[in-house]
Amino acid sequence: MGTAKEYTIDELMVVTLAKAFTSDDIILNGTVSFIPVSAVLLARATHAPGLTWVAGAVGVDAQPGSVIGNTLDPTMWKGCVMYLPQYEDMWSYVHRGTLETFCIRGAQIDQYGNINNSIIGSDYHKPKVRLPGSAGMGDMGSLDKRVFIWSTTHNPRTFVKKVDFRACVGWLDGGGSRAKLGLRNGPQLVITDLCVMDFEPTSKRMRLVSVHRGITPKQVQEQTAFELVMPASVPETPAPDAEYLRLLREVVDPKAMRKIEFRGSATKV
Amino acid sequence: MTARKEDKLVSLQQAAALVRDGDTIAMQGMGTQMSPLALVRELIRAGKRDLQVAMVVGGIGLDWMIAAGCVRKVMAIIINLDEFGMANNFRRAAEAQKLEVEEYTEHQILTRLGAGAMGLPFGVSRSGLGSDVIGLHPDTTKVIECPFTGKPVIACRALEPDVAILHAHRADRFGNVQFFPKPIWTDVDVFPRAAKKVIVTVEEIVENEEIRRTPIHTGIPYFKVDALVHAPYGAHPCSLFPKYNFDRAVFQRYADESRTPEGTRAFLDEFVYGLKTHDQYLAKLGGTAALKRLESWD
Ligand SMILES: CC(C)(COP(=O)(O)OP(=O)(O)OC[C@H]1O[C@@H](n2cnc3c(N)ncnc32)[C@H](O)[C@@H]1OP(=O)(O)O)[C@@H](O)C(=O)NCCC(=O)NCCS
Numbered sequence: 001m002g003t004a005k006e007y008t009i010d011e012l013m014v015v016t017l018a019k020a021f022t023s024d025d026i027i028l029n030g031t032v033s034f035i036p037v038s039a040v041l042l043a044r045a046t047h048a049p050g051l052t053w054v055a056g057a058v059g060v061d062a063q064p065g066s067v068i069g070n071t072l073d074p075t076m077w078k079g080c081v082m083y084l085p086q087y088e089d090m091w092s093y094v095h096r097g098t099l100e101t102f103c104i105r106g107a108q109i110d111q112y113g114n115i116n117n118s119i120i121g122s123d124y125h126k127p128k129v130r131l132p133g134s135a136g137m138g139d140m141g142s143l144d145k146r147v148f149i150w151s152t153t154h155n156p157r158t159f160v161k162k163v164d165f166r167a168c169v170g171w172l173d174g175g176g177s178r179a180k181l182g183l184r185n186g187p188q189l190v191i192t193d194l195c196v197m198d199f200e201p202t203s204k205r206m207r208l209v210s211v212h213r214g215i216t217p218k219q220v221q222e223q224t225a226f227e228l229v230m231p232a233s234v235p236e237t238p239a240p241d242a243e244y245l246r247l248l249r250e251v252v253d254p255k256a257m258r259k260i261e262f263r264g265s266a267t268k269v
Numbered sequence: 270m271t272a273r274k275e276d277k278l279v280s281l282q283q284a285a286a287l288v289r290d291g292d293t294i295a296m297q298g299m300g301t302q303m304s305p306l307a308l309v310r311e312l313i314r315a316g317k318r319d320l321q322v323a324m325v326v327g328g329i330g331l332d333w334m335i336a337a338g339c340v341r342k343v344m345a346i347i348i349n350l351d352e353f354g355m356a357n358n359f360r361r362a363a364e365a366q367k368l369e370v371e372e373y374t375e376h377q378i379l380t381r382l383g384a385g386a387m388g389l390p391f392g393v394s395r396s397g398l399g400s401d402v403i404g405l406h407p408d409t410t411k412v413i414e415c416p417f418t419g420k421p422v423i424a425c426r427a428l429e430p431d432v433a434i435l436h437a438h439r440a441d442r443f444g445n446v447q448f449f450p451k452p453i454w455t456d457v458d459v460f461p462r463a464a465k466k467v468i469v470t471v472e473e474i475v476e477n478e479e480i481r482r483t484p485i486h487t488g489i490p491y492f493k494v495d496a497l498v499h500a501p502y503g504a505h506p507c508s509l510f511p512k513y514n515f516d517r518a519v520f521q522r523y524a525d526e527s528r529t530p531e532g533t534r535a536f537l538d539e540f541v542y543g544l545k546t547h548d549q550y551l552a553k554l555g556g557t558a559a560l561k562r563l564e565s566w567d
Contacts, residue, residue: 031300031326031347031349031351032349032351032352034352058453068566068567069514069566070300070301070351070352072299072300072301072302072326072351073301073302073351073508073515074302074508074510074511074566075514075566075567077510078566083450083451083453084453085452085453085458086453086454086455086458087379087383087455087458087459091376091379094376095376095395117347118372118402124401124405125366126366127363127364128364129360129364130359130360130363130364130370131355131360132347132348132349132355132356133345133346133347133348133349133372134346134347134372134374134400134402135326135346135347135375136346136375138346138372138373138374138375138377138396138397138400138402139374139375139376139396139397141397141399141400142374142395142396142397142398142399142400143376143395143396165401166399166400166401167400167401167402168400169397169398169399169400172399178399181398181399181421182398182420182421183398183399257352260352263354
């Protein structure tokens with residue numbers, strides 16, 4: 001398969017996230033999740049045909065064809081094998097770990113992958129900015145999920161040393177603190193408009209993995225308000241395969257709904 | 270009002286009168302889906318005050334109610350307009366400290382309602398362990414030790430709303446309420462069971478015999494329903510899957526105009542205050558024939 005020369009950052013983010021999914025994953029999605037849902041559909045159409053996706057946490061193994069509505073919308077349940085009753089079934093599968101993979105974005109993300117989408121400010125009850133709320137991330141952080149984090153706003157306002165409000169539990173205070181609380185799994189990968197990061201296995205600090213074309217590790221560090229674990233050499237994020245890109249553009253997300261997620265981004269797509 | 274096997278059909282105005290100022294109401298909804306918005310518009314026109322609204326996902330209807338000054342407190346996990354962005358009136362009211370926000374994780378608020386539904390003092394969850402969400406409301410969620418394993422769990426205090434308000438596909442006059450494809454949503458399930466009173470608006474009223482032919486679709490039995498209102502397109506501009514999709518044009522307009530209080534006011538004047546009845550609302554949108562355009566799901 002050849003790699004593409006012409007691609008945009010939204011496309012690179014979707015393809016890179018798709019590559020992280022396998023046929024063993026059982027993934028459910030939440031609100032405003034165009035990039036992960038596109039990645040799920042793309043992975044399933046390529047290297048991960050066995051991947052299970054529960055659309056909007058309702059439509060089991062849904063086959064909407066392409067991204068045709070917002071990510072919690074019933075349009076996306078098309079062709080599913082079951083409408084999952086929420087109160088009993090969905091929450092049972094989530095608690096017992098059957099549904100194990102979840103993707104999260106937030107207004108603030110810290111060095112241990114804790115996430116905040118609730119408030120900006122030092123006093124919850126006197127917020128400088130009132131954000132939408134913790135939603136599914138409040139649950140999934142504590143319920144043993146393998147969490148994939150994405151963000152279209154890689155800047156010091158989003159990537160902060162410590163979140164103002166810990167809505168979603170990541171690696172907590174790093175090291176063994178998450179395990180000590182009895183929580184399994186945790187944040188795996190962070191894909192932004194500038195780079196890909198993971199978590200250093202012992203300290204659980206965020207670590208640079210690769211930089212997108214035209215971006216330097218130094219630029220990433222400047223746009224991050226905490227010190228990243230910086231390997232001696234940092235490769236460029238592999239360009240998308242041409243076939244992945246074609247499927248994304250023509251089949252998975254032909255309306256380019258994923259670009260809605262770049263509203264507040266400095267990266268133009 | 271009792272919930273016996275008797276005719277529950279009332280007008281929107283009569284239904285709204287069952288909600289009192291200061292009530293805790295459990296309101297069905299999502300960012301763009303399934304919400305009793307005809308009733309919400311009536312509650313706004315009726316000038317309700319000091320409501321405490323419990324939802325899982327708050328959306329456009331809650332944002333209107335906050336803008337109209339109906340709401341003292343919200344209990345929810347997220348409030349947004351989904352792909353259309355922030356719920357601006359919620360945001361402004363919270364930032365101005367004019368609104369109390371009691372934020373939960375989804376499983377915490379469901380556990381509170383589940384305990385309420387069963388008449389138990391509390392239920393337990395692990396959701397949110399280690400997060401700052403727990404510390405927000407020590408009088409309703411508390412980390413305790415499991416009496417059997419010694420592990421930490423979260424006790425979630427029972428919540429019994431005064432009234433639940435929902436929109437559904439159809440019902441008979443007794444209030445046997447049906448959902449299509451079937452009742453799968455949390456708020457359709459636990460909200461009415463936890464609430465003291467239940468008000469449902471429906472697209473269609475059918476005969477009791479029709480319900481008996483299709484009981485698999487019934488999500489709420491008559492004995493739990495206090496009032497029923499016939500309101501076609503009663504979730505508009507939200508969707509009611511599989512009957513109609515959300516109205517993208519109205520959502521986009523509201524997302525744009527609600528960026529300022531003045532814009533919000535103009536929107537509410539046009540879509541809520543300026544119309545006295547649900548029939549007038551439908552007429553404004555071109556009538557039910559025009560709304561057929563929302564029946565496409567592609
Ligand atoms: C992150 C999210 C809030 C961004 O919202 P958006 O409307 O696309 O993007 P914007 O960047 O315009 O942000 C909205 C507002 O919040 C403000 N904001 C966002 N992050 C901020 C931060 N770190 N500090 C201060 N303000 C911030 C913005 O300035 C903007 O306000 P403004 O219009 O007054 O400038 C939104 O995409 C979201 O809720 N995502 C969650 C997805 C998710 O994780 N789903 C699964 C779990 S349910």
